[in-house]
Each structure stands twice: as C-alpha cells, then as structure tokens.
Amino acid sequence: YHVLLIDITEATYINCLNSNFLKMVVSNIKQQIVGLQQELRTNLQHCPPLHLLLECVMRQYPEQLQRVEELLSRAVQLGESNSALIVGPRGVGKTAVWRVAMSQVLGDDHEGAVLVTLNGLVHTDDSLALREITRQLRLEQSVAMKTFKCFADNLSFLLSSLQSEKQVKAVVFVLEEFDLFCHHRNQTLLYNLFDIVQSTKSPVCVLGVTCRLDAVELLEKRVRSRFSHRQISLYPPKLDDYTSIAQHLLTVNANHAVCKQWNIDVEELLNEDKNVKEALRQLHCVTKDLTTLKQMLLVAVSAVKESEPLLQDSQITSAVDLMLADATPKLIQGLSALQLALLIAMMHLTVIYEGQGFTFELVFSEYIKFTRRRSSVQAFERPVVFKAFDQLRCVELVTPFDSSNCRSTVQKEYQMVKLQLPCQLLKSTLSTLPNIPTDLMQWAAFTYA
Ligand SMILES: Nc1ncnc2c1ncn2[C@@H]1O[C@H](COP(=O)(O)OP(=O)(O)O)[C@@H](O)[C@H]1O
Ligand SMILES: [Mg+2]
Incomplete structure (x- = not known):
C-alpha cells in the first residue's frame, strides 16, 4: 500500500509505529479498495444507472x-x-x-x-x-x-x-x-x-x-x-471520444485517497502511455462497439490485484489482445488427432482441386491412403471417421461448398464441402501444437508438386 500511504502526514507517520493504528489504516484502505471495486463494477455493467450515462451521452450526442x-x-x-x-x-x-x-x-x-x-x-x-x-x-x-x-x-x-x-x-x-x-x-x-x-x-x-x-x-x-x-x-465515436469514454467509464468518485490516486493514474495511462494508446487504437479499428470496450475494461480491471491496486498498462494491453484473439487456433488446439488428420487431408484436397470443393468420400480415401503409407498411425473405421468429420462441420471449420447445397436431399457423405480456413493458418497453427504426432506433422508439410 506504499502508494496510498503518501497522504499520511509525517506526524501520523510516527504514530504509525504504533501497530494498532497501522492496522486501522490498512483496514481503512482495504475498505476504500472494496468501494472502488464496487463503483467500477457499476460503471461497467451493461445497463448502468442513468445518472452515470447522462454526462457521457450529453457530451457525445x-x-x-x-x-x-x-x-x-x-x-x-x-x-x-x-x-x-x-x-x-x-x-x-x-x-x-x-x-x-x-x-x-x-x-x-x-x-x-x-x-x-x-x-x-x-x-x-x-x-x-x-x-x-x-x-x-x-x-x-x-x-x-x-x-x-x-x-x-x-x-x-x-x-x-x-x-x-x-x-x-x-x-x-x-x-x-x-x-x-x-x-x-x-x-x-x-x-x-x-x-x-x-x-x-x-x-x-x-x-x-x-x-x-x-x-x-x-x-x-x-x-x-x-x-x-x-x-x-448516431455515428460511431472517433478515437478521441472512444478514449475519453473509456476514461469516463474507469473514473470513480474521488472521495478517498485511493480513488483520487486511481483517477489520476487512469487518466495518465489512457492519454500518455504508448502501449495503451496503441492497444485502444487497434480495438477501435476493429470495432467501435461500446459493449466490447466495456467488456475489455472489465477484463483489465478484474486483473488488478489487492497488493498492487493500480491499473497497469499490461493489464489493458492483454485485455485488448484477448478481445482481438482469433478463435480458430484455439478451436484447432481442441481437436483430436483424427480430426487434425482430416483437416490435413482437406488442406491437400483444396490444393489439388484448386479450391473446387470435395465430398466426404474423397476426404476419407485420402485419409485411408495416408494410414496405409504410415503403418504406425491407427486407422479408424469409416463411421468413426464420419463422426469426426461431422463434428468439424458442426464447428464450421468445414462448410457446404455453396449455400444452395445445404438444404439439398443429397446424403451428407456426398455433399460438396470446402475447408473454411486458410491453409497457411492451418499449417502455422499445427506447428504450434505441443503433442501432435510426427507423422501428421510430416504429412502437413508435404507439398504436392
Ligand atoms: N456515451 C456513452 N458513454 C458510455 N457508455 C455508453 C455510452 N453510450 C452507450 N454506452 C454503453 O455502451 C453499451 C452499448 O450501448 P447501447 O445503448 O446498448 O447501444 P445500442 O443500443 O446502439 O446497441 C451499453 O452498455 C451502454 O451503457
Ligand atoms: Mg440497443
């Protein structure tokens, strides 16, 4: 709490040596921090009380x-x-x-x-x-x-x-x-x-x-x-307004030392800090939705610890990174080895057919060819492979080749599909996976000349 103790004058500082008094100060500061947290939570909820919105809406629109x-x-x-x-x-x-x-x-x-x-x-x-x-x-x-x-x-x-x-x-x-x-x-x-x-x-x-x-x-x-x-x-806010809305959302009533320090810090962080400014600019580029801004701020504020009760630039930048993170690599990380093999088969089919689409039958035959080439790989039965393939469709890594197709009466095995993911992204994600079988890795790296 060293930052917060600055307010205490020298005379009281000497008194602080009295440990009871010190305990009181610390518990007082803890209370202030709890109050601060509550206020921030109200500011950042989806439907904040109207008096909090009033000023900001008046300024913006x-x-x-x-x-x-x-x-x-x-x-x-x-x-x-x-x-x-x-x-x-x-x-x-x-x-x-x-x-x-x-x-x-x-x-x-x-x-x-x-x-x-x-x-x-x-x-x-x-x-x-x-x-x-x-x-x-x-x-x-x-x-x-x-x-x-x-x-x-x-x-x-x-x-x-x-x-x-x-x-x-x-x-x-x-x-x-x-x-x-x-x-x-x-x-x-x-x-x-x-x-x-x-x-x-x-x-x-x-x-x-x-x-x-x-x-x-x-x-x-x-x-x-x-x-x-x-x-x-109504028009989306410009970057300046966006920043000042963020500042407004993070500002609390300055009735305690902790809150005063918090407000000063937030202002400095949002307006001076290079990393934070860049992160906000990126988020603003992607979406001007204020709901996303609020979610990001909530993530950042939740990372503030009691022992370090002021907002850090790293907390904001990592919250922005989280909001902007691409979900596809995460999705791929959660797939089974069989599903990864199917993705690799489809990647090769996309290259071979120059993006023309393919059916499950083709994917399956590619997969079988691969398992025959590598005897160390377990070859699954057709129904198991189809189930795995169907799950890839459920998470939309694989989609119907053209949308008129999806309502057709053709059996699922024979519908034309395509891989909904750039080959380059698939390759780079595969190389970051920790436990991927070597055979699969080699198959993914293989290029059809
Ligand atoms: N000027 C503003 N300042 C701060 N927060 C705002 C402002 N305008 C909207 N918000 C907040 O942004 C979120 C989205 O606003 P909302 O009115 O629901 O948008 P819309 O109805 O256009 O989709 C809400 O949580 C709202 O409280
Ligand atoms: Mg609305």
Whole structure:
C-alpha cells in the first residue's frame, strides 16, 4: 500500500509505529479498495444507472439527445403524436440515448407517460407484440372478457381505456430492432401504430431503433406514407471520444485517497502511455462497439490485484489482445488427432482441386491412403471417421461448398464441402501444437508438386 500511504502526514507517520493504528489504516484502505471495486463494477455493467450515462451521452450526442427529448416532451406536454427512427451501428448508444432522454423528460419514475418497449428479436409476430403491449400497460384484466374484431380495434381499445381508467397523458412505444417488425405479416402492428400517430386520437410517440440504414425502405407503401420520415442518426465515436469514454467509464468518485490516486493514474495511462494508446487504437479499428470496450475494461480491471491496486498498462494491453484473439487456433488446439488428420487431408484436397470443393468420400480415401503409407498411425473405421468429420462441420471449420447445397436431399457423405480456413493458418497453427504426432506433422508439410 506504499502508494496510498503518501497522504499520511509525517506526524501520523510516527504514530504509525504504533501497530494498532497501522492496522486501522490498512483496514481503512482495504475498505476504500472494496468501494472502488464496487463503483467500477457499476460503471461497467451493461445497463448502468442513468445518472452515470447522462454526462457521457450529453457530451457525445448533444444534438441527437435534444431531438429525442423534444419529441418526447411535445408528446407529453402538448399532447402531440410523433414518430421517429433512431439509426446507428450496433453498440454506439442508441438505447442509451432514448433511455437518457426519457429520464430527462419524465423523471426517473416516468410520471405523465407510459413506456412500452418491444424488441423485434423477442416479439416475433404481431399477436405476441400485442399481448406484450397489454401486459406492459397492465390492462390484462380489462381485455380478458372481450373479443375484438381486428387488431386495430384491440389496440385502440387499449389506448382509450388507458386514458379513461388511468388518466395517462401519453404513451411512448419504443421498438428495438425495428427492421424485424417490418417482416411481420402485413406489417399490421406498424401500420396501426403509425395510423394512431396520424389520427391524433390520443398522444402517442413511436420510436423505432435500428441498425439498418435502409429501414424505411422496408416499410410497405401504406405504412411508409404514415411514417413521419424523421430519422435521428448516431455515428460511431472517433478515437478521441472512444478514449475519453473509456476514461469516463474507469473514473470513480474521488472521495478517498485511493480513488483520487486511481483517477489520476487512469487518466495518465489512457492519454500518455504508448502501449495503451496503441492497444485502444487497434480495438477501435476493429470495432467501435461500446459493449466490447466495456467488456475489455472489465477484463483489465478484474486483473488488478489487492497488493498492487493500480491499473497497469499490461493489464489493458492483454485485455485488448484477448478481445482481438482469433478463435480458430484455439478451436484447432481442441481437436483430436483424427480430426487434425482430416483437416490435413482437406488442406491437400483444396490444393489439388484448386479450391473446387470435395465430398466426404474423397476426404476419407485420402485419409485411408495416408494410414496405409504410415503403418504406425491407427486407422479408424469409416463411421468413426464420419463422426469426426461431422463434428468439424458442426464447428464450421468445414462448410457446404455453396449455400444452395445445404438444404439439398443429397446424403451428407456426398455433399460438396470446402475447408473454411486458410491453409497457411492451418499449417502455422499445427506447428504450434505441443503433442501432435510426427507423422501428421510430416504429412502437413508435404507439398504436392
Ligand atoms: N456515451 C456513452 N458513454 C458510455 N457508455 C455508453 C455510452 N453510450 C452507450 N454506452 C454503453 O455502451 C453499451 C452499448 O450501448 P447501447 O445503448 O446498448 O447501444 P445500442 O443500443 O446502439 O446497441 C451499453 O452498455 C451502454 O451503457
Ligand atoms: Mg440497443
């Protein structure tokens, strides 16, 4: 704890010689470290408390946040109905923006409006979506005894009973993965929602959230004509913003000596340290998804030890390496000798047939030829070899040669397949495996002239 003891003045230092006092200091510091860990854990969880997001979202997307807030407040305060799409790549903070906007306009308990969130991945058809809407509006009982002529009737009944029973001013629908709702039959839900928005019977705000830039194109004509065509775009953060988001996520409330030192250290590490800057640049190049950034930081922070309670550059760089690691070599490491032999056979077949694809039969005959050449290698029966081959297909090291093939009625043994892995990568990975049989190694190194 030497770094942390700096705060203690000289006089108390002498007192420290008194061992009871020293114990107290150490236990105090331990408590501070526990507090620090807890705070970091909250910062880095997937859905952090809104007050933590607020500052960062405001800084990164001030315009977009303002536009969403304006839409919401118009619906709540003026009773205007609206619709809009929030568009941006995965993990840039679309959900964060509307959640922050909601809490800014409505306060934390969402007074004055009801929020209904649907997700295209979960609510895969319109009747499921309708049931979920009923549940979130807490109107199951009112609907229980009724039968409705059509979807529109049901939805408008829900909204009108919401107003008469519960005196709710506005309803905000958020449709996550909006593009998936476009594939529902007749786009009934979307049509009805946008229709209600236009008819201004009751104030309704419909926010679609999607990664697809062309989501509007997916709408049917009658649906599209009812949509406001308002789009709010979010862009992936630039490297500077990316770094400052990382810094924000790692910064804690500086109410103790430990936390102060931690914050100073994090700032220096992210902005000055060459290795860390390079690692962040690499990660940013590969993905600008903030979820990945958070996962990386969590891995780095988890590596901090109690005896060395400050973040090291090596912890960040190795966390980035872990995020960027290629899974294929790891996959190959876990294969049996038989499967490795099959991979090598397929590597040779790929070279011989110039990438034209091959069947299991060909692979099997190559394998048999190999076992005859090397008597020291155990030759497995055909069903065993096929099973091993099938497992390679399951982990997608081997894939159908063309995708139209995969639904065909041809028996698996005779389907055309290809090796889903560059020969060079296979060779280099094989040479790093510790216990690979020499025969296999030699076979892999063999080149057909
Ligand atoms: N400006 C920001 N600053 C810090 N973290 C953010 C910011 N925007 C989003 N996040 C975090 O990044 C992750 C992904 O954000 P999310 O809103 O779910 O992205 P999307 O909905 O676009 O896929 C979430 O854990 C969120 O808390
Ligand atoms: Mg989201």
